[in-house]
């Protein structure tokens with residue numbers, strides 16, 4: 001949208017922008033612009049400063065007050081080379097200014113920059129909203145879990161995930177500010193060439209904005225913003241996979257997605273610490289078809305077994321030094337296998353933790369059986385796990401364990417639902 005009171009000026013800009021492929025609206029005063037903006041939502045506004053009625057500054061101030069128009073980037077058009085006006089515009093929330101008479105390339109470069117930045121921003125906000133929704137969903141499912149198995153540790157998991165998300169979100173936000181600054185500097189620099197400034201002046205400006213460093217750093221910043229957004233996307237997808245609500249009927253589900261999202265959610269417990277290196281997770285996946293199941297319940301199974309494995313590994317570390325652990329590192333190995341003929345799959349989850357003494361092996365699936373301290377263990381994890389695997393899915397679960405060497409859980413699941421579980 002162009003907001004400009006002088007028809008000839010408006011026409012020059014209108015023709016130029018339309019020829020450049022934009023769809024353009026014109027308002028001939030601040031009032032008219034505010035009125036039109038109740039009905040339309042342009043991607044960007046070019047705003048004249050000196051106008052009869054409310055001037056550009058006041059128009060901008062009002063735009064920034066309204067929720068509906070607050071986020072539309074505003075670029076001031078000014079005939080003044082007055083620095084005070086430019087600064088005033090920027091403090092009112094404008095993203096940029098262009099000076100009359102217009103330099104076509106300059107106008108295009110600025111418009112394209114701000115459209116791009118605006119788009120990035122929107123993407124980030126959308127991700128954040130998705131994330132909030134997912135965290136809410138996770139909190140819901142946490143409620144259900146706490147009710148059904150008093151698994152209070154999920155609170156810690158949610159905190160861990162929030163941390164995983166805040167990191168990339170924070171650096172994308174930070175980098176966005178730099179990107180903006182760099183682009184402003186660059187445009188200013190190009191401007192000097194356009195105005196045929198002296199070599200000395202150009203050199204002085206290059207030094208002032210540290211052009212050499214800027215040119216090196218700018219691409220890195222864009223790449224890392226991209227990575228940050230991707231990373232948030234990955235976490236969001238994993239959370240959604242993990243926290244999905246179970247319906248009344250079984251649905252085809254990629255078991256590996258369930259395992260992977262559970263691992264990601266447990267990542268903060270797998271990371272290296274000052275007492276041990278990271279727990280290594282080894283995945284050996286077969287080519288599996290989708291399995292008819294209640295995905296949320298199976299994710300709960302993976303969570304219970306993997307959390308137990310981490311507990312057992314931590315316990316095995318208690319009497320060992322960092323170096324001893326590094327020499328015989330903690331691992332969890334997850335293997336899947338397809339048994340095509342018999343129409344079932346196998347999932348094996350193995351750790352090299354403390355192992356289970358023979359005399360309690362027969363009890364670990366019992367309701368409320370735990371060897372862990374009060375507040376740490378509930379004794380519900382494996383009993384619920386067995387219920388989900390055997391009763392709800394018509395599968396089986398077995399344990400192989402050697403004391404001080406490790407433990408392996410072997411799960412079988414039919415691919416097609418034959419029961420009415």
Ligand SMILES: Nc1ncnc2c1ncn2[C@@H]1O[C@H](COP(=O)(O)OP(=O)(O)O)[C@@H](O)[C@H]1O
Nearest residue numbers: 308309312364370371377378379380381382407
């Ligand atoms: N991977 C494992 N290694 C060693 N012991 C295990 C493992 N998984 C389960 N156990 C034993 O089985 C018990 C029951 O597990 P579970 O039903 O999940 O309850 P909880 O974890 O709350 O104790 C645990 O207390 C532990 O003694």
Ligand SMILES: [Mg+2]
Nearest residue numbers: 304308381382
């Ligand atoms: Mg447990």
